[in-house]
Amino acid sequence: MIPRSVVSDEHLIQRFKQGDLDSFSPLYERHVHAVHNRVRYVVPEADVEDVTQEVFIAVLKSLHTFRGESQFSTWLRTLTNYKVAEYYRKRNRKQDPREAPIAEAELLPDGSNDLQLEERIALRRALSSMPEKYREVILLRFSDGMQFDEIAKNMGSNLESTKSLFRRAVAALRKNLENQP
Amino acid sequence: MTRNDPSTTQDAWLTDFTDQILNGKTDSLPADGTDPETRALADTLLRLKRAFPEQELDPASVKRMQARVMERWREEQEKSPRWREIFRLDWLTPSRRQQFGMAFAVLAIASLVIITAPLLFSNSGTLPASAGSETNSTFLWIVLGVAAISIAWLFRRKS
Numbered sequence: 039m040i041p042r043s044v045v046s047d048e049h050l051i052q053r054f055k056q057g058d059l060d061s062f063s064p065l066y067e068r069h070v071h072a073v074h075n076r077v078r079y080v081v082p083e084a085d086v087e088d089v090t091q092e093v094f095i096a097v098l099k100s101l102h103t104f105r106g107e108s109q110f111s112t113w114l115r116t117l118t119n120y121k122v123a124e125y126y127r128k129r130n131r132k133q134d135p136r137e138a139p140i141a142e143a144e145l146l147p148d149g150s151n152d153l154q155l156e157e158r159i160a161l162r163r164a165l166s167s168m169p170e171k172y173r174e175v176i177l178l179r180f181s182d183g184m185q186f187d188e189i190a191k192n193m194g195s196n197l198e199s200t201k202s203l204f205r206r207a208v209a210a211l212r213k214n215l216e217n218q219p
Numbered sequence: 220m221t222r223n224d225p226s227t228t229q230d231a232w233l234t235d236f237t238d239q240i241l242n243g244k245t246d247s248l249p250a251d252g253t254d255p256e257t258r259a260l261a262d263t264l265l266r267l268k269r270a271f272p273e274q275e276l277d278p279a280s281v282k283r284m285q286a287r288v289m290e291r292w293r294e295e296q297e298k299s300p301r302w303r304e305i306f307r308l309d310w311l312t313p314s315r316r317q318q319f320g321m322a323f324a325v326l327a328i329a330s331l332v333i334i335t336a337p338l339l340f341s342n343s344g345t346l347p348a349s350a351g352s353e354t355n356s357t358f359l360w361i362v363l364g365v366a367a368i369s370i371a372w373l374f375r376r377k378s
Contacts, residue, residue, distance in 0.1 A: 063285070066285055066288070067281065067285075070276065070281055070284065070285070071275060071276055071281075074276050075274070078271070078274070079271060087280070087284060090284060091284055091287055091288050091291070094284075094285075094288045095288055095291050095292050095295070098288070098292045099292070099295075154269070154270060157266060157269070157270040158270045158271065161266065161267055161270050161271070176267075179237060179241070180241070180267060180268070180271065181271075183241070185238075186234050186238075198227060198230070201227075201230040201231060201233075201234045202226070202227070202230045204230070204233070204234055204237070205226075205229065205230045205233050205234075205257075205260065208233065208260045208263055208264060209260060211263055211267075212259060212260060212263040215263065215266075
């Protein structure tokens with residue numbers, strides 16, 4: 039028997055498609071940290087686990103449509119971004135989007151002086167309101183831990199253009215942070 | 220843009236700095252080395268790194284979340300109507316599903332041709348008042364073309 043750690047994602051997916059539900063488990067264990075990490079950069083603390091779970095439920099539902107034309111991790115990133123966008127659509131329907139950051143701030147313990155948490159809230163808001171292309175290049179480097187040459191390859195671009203895009207993205211992030219009330 | 224272009228140099232400086240903070244080689248702004256604007260951007264990167272320190276999910280959380288995912292999925296599977304499962308063709312392997320799709324498309328086009336053939340190939344031009352029939356025939360060809368394109372689109376390959 040081949041050890042689980044060396045079985046490729048594609049092989050696990052193939053087995054899942056053939057009805058072996060157990061093959062989902064190693065796939066989940068392999069990718070849950072990456073999904074959770076990406077989600078925590080853009081979704082409020084209290085909802086990170088829920089959104090991560092929604093991503094994997096979506097994986098289970100749509101894995102049969104995955105044809106292996108792109109890497110599973112790339113497909114999963116797209117699905118994660120879609121679920122994060124869906125989370126914000128639902129949330130904005132339920133409440134005035136201008137009040138959303140206040141709702142998140144209310145989760146802070148009374149009299150909390152947790153500057154790191156406040157900083158995270160500010161950065162999440164700034165990241166969430168950025169153009170997708172800018173947010174993506176920052177998340178690929180920071181949350182997914184990709185090197186710049188890998189990001190360039192992933193985006194179908196060259197290294198210089200990717201570095202330039204990254205700089206513009208960081209400038210946009212800074213501007214968003216400065217414009218926050 | 221060339222390698223000597225100041226903006227390219229600043230881009231490279233900022234990405235090198237990013238690599239350093241993410242690799243744990245530095246956690247503060249260097250005293251000098253670049254322009255104030257790029258330093259301000261570097262400061263934003265430091266804020267991002269400090270606000271989101273590396274955080275691994277603990278094994279208990281991983282297991283708990285997985286159990287909830289499986290439970291929710293099973294619940295949704297049970298709620299999902301049987302007819303939808305049949306039309307999603309999940310009971311077929313991917314290669315069989317494609318063959319089934321092709322067979323369905325061929326059958327649909329063949330049925331459409333059989334139904335519309337009398338109108339398409341009628342010898343309408345010999346009749347004095349045939350303008351209406353010709354319009355019908357052209358219209359049907361358009362409908363057939365659109366139907367064929369729609370079927371091809373429905374069964375296109377998805378990644």
